[in-house]
Amino acid sequence: MEKLRYFDHAATTATKEEVVKEMLPYFTLNFGNASSIYSIGRKSKRAVEDARDKVANAIGAGPKEIYFTSCGSESDNLAIKGVAYANRERGNHIITTKIEHPAVLHTCQNLEKQGFNVTYLNVDSEGLISLKELEEAITDKTILISVMFANNEIGTIEPIKEIGEIAKKHNIYFHTDAVQAIGNVRINVNELNIDLLSMSAHKFYGPKGMGALYVRTGVKFDKIQDGGHQERNKRAGTENVAGIVGMGKAIELAYENFDEYNKKLTNLRDYYISQVEEKIPYIKLNGHRTKRLPGNANISFRFIEGESLLLNLDMKGICASSGSACTSGSLDPSHVLLAIGLPHEIAHGSLRITIGEENTKEDIDFLVNTLIEVVERLRNMSPLYEDFIKNR
Ligand SMILES: *Cc1c(COP(=O)(O)O)cnc(C)c1O
Numbered sequence: 564m565e566k567l568r569y570f571d572h573a574a575t576t577a578t579k580e581e582v583v584k585e586m587l588p589y590f591t592l593n594f595g596n597a598s599s600i601y602s603i604g605r606k607s608k609r610a611v612e613d614a615r616d617k618v619a620n621a622i623g624a625g626p627k628e629i630y631f632t633s634c635g636s637e638s639d640n641l642a643i644k645g646v647a648y649a650n651r652e653r654g655n656h657i658i659t660t661k662i663e664h665p666a667v668l669h670t671c672q673n674l675e676k677q678g679f680n681v682t683y684l685n686v687d688s689e690g691l692i693s694l695k696e697l698e699e700a701i702t703d704k705t706i707l708i709s710v711m712f713a714n715n716e717i718g719t720i721e722p723i724k725e726i727g728e729i730a731k732k733h734n735i736y737f738h739t740d741a742v743q744a745i746g747n748v749r750i751n752v753n754e755l756n757i758d759l760l761s762m763s764a765h766k767f768y769g770p771k772g773m774g775a776l777y778v779r780t781g782v783k784f785d786k787i788q789d790g791g792h793q794e795r796n797k798r799a800g801t802e803n804v805a806g807i808v809g810m811g812k813a814i815e816l817a818y819e820n821f822d823e824y825n826k827k828l829t830n831l832r833d834y835y836i837s838q839v840e841e842k843i844p845y846i847k848l849n850g851h852r853t854k855r856l857p858g859n860a861n862i863s864f865r866f867i868e869g870e871s872l873l874l875n876l877d878m879k880g881i882c883a884s885s886g887s888a889c890t891s892g893s894l895d896p897s898h899v900l901l902a903i904g905l906p907h908e909i910a911h912g913s914l915r916i917t918i919g920e921e922n923t924k925e926d927i928d929f930l931v932n933t934l935i936e937v938v939e940r941l942r943n944m945s946p947l948y949e950d951f952i953k954n955r
Contacts, residue, residue, distance in 0.1 A: 565880030568926045572766075572858055572919035573715050573743060574884060578809065579768045585812045586770065589805035597802040598793065607804045614811025618775050621814045622760065623751035630776045630794045631807050635742040635763030636666035638776040641798065642738045642759040643670045645784035646707045647679055650736075654704035660684045660692055660721075661902040662714050666761075667740055668898075671709075680704070688904050689851040690719030698729055707736045712744035712760075716899040716915060717850030718859025720748065727756030736782055742766055746817035747825070747856050758782050762814075764806070768920070769813030773806035824920060828857035831918050831927055835860050838931045843938055849903060849913060858918035863905065864934075866948035867912035867941050875937040881930055884915040908947075 569577075589610060595603030597611050612626065619626045632638045647657065659671050661683045671681045682700045684692045692710060708730050713720045723739060730737035738759035741750060746767035752760060759782065764773040778784060778797075790799025817824075832855075836848060845865040864872065869885030876883055895901075896910035905913075916930070942948040 567880050567882070568922070568929060569882045570916035570918060570922065570926075570930065571882045571884050573856075573915065573917035575765045575771065576768045576919055577921075578765075578770050579813065579816060581816065582769055582809045582812045586805040586809040589808055593804075595804075597804055598791070607802070610804055611802050611807050614807045617811035617815045618762075619777075621745070621750075621818050622777060623753055624777050625780065627795070628777050628780055630778060630798050631802065631810075632774040632776055632798055633772055633800075633803070634774040635664075635740070635761055635766070636774075638742075638761035638763070638774045639664070639666035639740055640670050641776050641787055642761055642778070642784070643667065643707065643709055644674065644787050645778075645797075646736050646738065646759065646782070647674050648787075649783040649785040650706040654702075654706045655679045656682070656702055656704040657707045657709065658682045658684065658697065658700050658705060659709045660686060660711065662686050662690060662716075662899045663709070663711055664715055664740055664742070667709055667711065684710075686719075686902050689854075690714055690717045690849075690899070690903050691851060691854070692721060692726075694722060694725050694729065697726065701729075701733050701735065705733070705735050707738060709738040709740070712739045712741040712750070713748065713856050714850070714899060715743045716897055717861045717903065718743075718855035718917075719850045720744070720854045720856065723757070724755050730758070731756045743856060745814065746821075747828075747858065749818075749821065752777060752779070759784075764810035764813055767813050767817045770806050770809040773803060773810045775810065825857050827920075828918050831922060831924065832858055832860050834924065835916065835918075835927045835931065836862070838927070839934065842931065842935055847909070849900065849905070856917075859915070860918075861913060861915040863900075863909045863913045864938055865909060865912060866945045866951065867938060869911055869913055871941055872912070872914055872937060875941070876930075876933060879929075879933045881933060884917070885913060 593606050595607045597607040615626045615629050618629050675681050710721050710726050736758045740761045742763045745762045758779045760777040762775050765771040786797045788799050847863045849861040873885050900910035
């Protein structure tokens with residue numbers, strides 16, 4: 564059995580040992596409900612507020628602007644539905660993009676069924692939205708702009724500062740799904756004019772089932788889950804104290820080691836891309852070459868099925884992700900790859916690797932060598948490739 568080589572950090576990350584260690588006492592010794600007034604309850608409450616400070620500090624926000632949720636998806640739902648419902652009398656128009664995560668896309672589609680109008684902005688061949696198209700889409704009914712910070716599939720980082728300025732100029736709330744950006748990009752919500760921001764702990768070496776939403780003071784939003792008065796009456800449900808503690812520790816660690824981590828990932832990513840470009844023909848890098856997440860490389864291999872590629876890599880102990888079919892339970896290629904204009908057959912042969920802290924140059928060499936061998940073998944079995952070579 565080959566050693567496991569994990570290149571799917573955009574899907575999830577392992578929780579760091581130090582994070583688990585901080586969480587453990589809150590399952591057992593300090594199990595008190597953070598809303599209880601006796602001492603072990605107050606202890607939990609203090610741990611929750613400490614973590615809130617850490618999450619707020621990481622993005623330049625105040626602690627009263629952080630709401631803990633159960634995941635990135637919930638944060639996206641709370642941000643978009645929360646603003647939509649609370650500002651209905653001001654307008655019913657929302658602007659987002661065609662390349663959002665399903666947690667944003669499906670939330671917007673759901674709102675369309677409830678009488679909201681949604682504009683889905685196009686992106687160019689590198690995955691960037693057009694600021695001009697954004698400004699032209701704004702009407703006097705627009706209440707919210709929701710554009711992701713960085714795309715989870717192709718890694719492209721959107722012009723967030725410019726979007727924030729446009730939103731501010733038109734007095735429209737700006738939400739960003741920053742689930743992939745936290746820990747990978749330095750973020751200050753004030754400098755970037757962000758009003759709402761979603762994050763998820765398991766994407767930055769924290770626990771699964773733990774998210775947070777930043778909401779700027781003064782932004783009108785409704786809760787979407789009824790129940791108790793937790794999270795300043797905006798998110799009912801007993802606080803996940805251990806999870807919250809883990810999220811706080813993980814985000815603190817992420818920004819403590821930021822420069823070193825970022826440099827390491829960027830170097831490995833660029834090394835991988837240059838190796839593939841040098842050694843494997845008929846490939847294409849998807850997303851922007853430099854405006855991209857440090858650990859993300861998404862490459863299309865012509866004449867190859869992404870699924871076959873993944874299965875062959877798996878046999879060598881390599882975990883990666885494809886931009887198509889079965890993984891997402893549908894036969895259509897990824898909506899993101901189609902939005903950047905890839906034809907179906909090329910989108911189907913895409914491989915996303917997302918590098919993380921435990922990866923080494925040796926891992927990349929192993930991956931590239933495996934790819935050279937597997938891609939050649941699969942192409943030799945492809946009638947399309949045979950035709951292509953004959954007619955060249
Ligand atoms: C993973 C992800 C989400 C969803 O986060 P969960 O915590 O898994 O619900 C939302 N948006 C983006 C961009 C993501 O990568």
